[in-house]
Amino acid sequence: MPDDDATPRAPRPALADAVHEIERHVAGGGWDGPVRVFALVRTAAALDADPGLADRLPAEAVAAARADAAHLTSVEQEGLPQASSLEDLLARLSWPQTVDGVALVVERVVLPSAAEAAMPADPEEALAYLMAHPDRQDVRIAVGVLRDGGSWCAVRARANDDDAAVAGGADLVPGLVAALATTLE
Structure with a gap:
């Protein structure tokens, strides 16, 4: 259940790990890609529900789930609904209770605040x-949220396109965190 106040919760390491892994995965495909959406499920719970899943997951994911019950597996969603904007896409998404969280990756162009002030209407x-x-x-922005209110963001700049230079934090993109969280309600 989300916190009652507006302060983001400290992320669980599993969520931060999952978001960074998703961002690296998407980065492997290069720039100028579409919006990508991932369901996040607790790997241990998924393995309990379907023991045969252990044969389909990478061995390191199974080992991680055995070591950490909070470990998350991401499942990319294909066939997203047609949408005129990111906001429209998010308004069309909903998740069953078996999904513990959701992550989204999107590319955007950003300007310094002073330059934004001069932007034409x-x-x-x-x-x-x-x-x-x-x-x-x-920039490429990866955002993940959990049903319990945890969030994590990873941001990579094209000008400094290196895994070691990806910024991370719970509330780097608060508007997108909030919008993504509404898909879990």
Whole structure:
């Protein structure tokens, strides 16, 4: 159950590990990819429900689940519904109780605050401004949330595309954390 206040919970190491693993997986495919969505399930519980799963999972995932009951396995969701925006996609997603959390990976272009203040109001002009701005940064954002309110974000900048340079934190992208959490309600 989520906390009553707006302060994000400290992440469980399993969630941080899962989000970073998902981000590295997506990074292996290069840049300019689509939005990708993953269900997160507790590996130990999944193995208890389906012992044959041990033969289909990597041995290291099975060993990790035996060592840590909170270990998470990600399951990429294919055939996402057509959506006009990320917000529209998230509004169309819901998860059964057997899913313990969800993760999403999306690429965005960001600007420094001072540059954002000068962005034109017209959407077409704003897009042209954003794409031509010399200080723009392309980033890949991976966000994971759990039903219990835990969250973790991983952010990779295209300009510094290295696994060791991926930033991580519970609330790096609070709006996306909140939006993703609503899909679990």
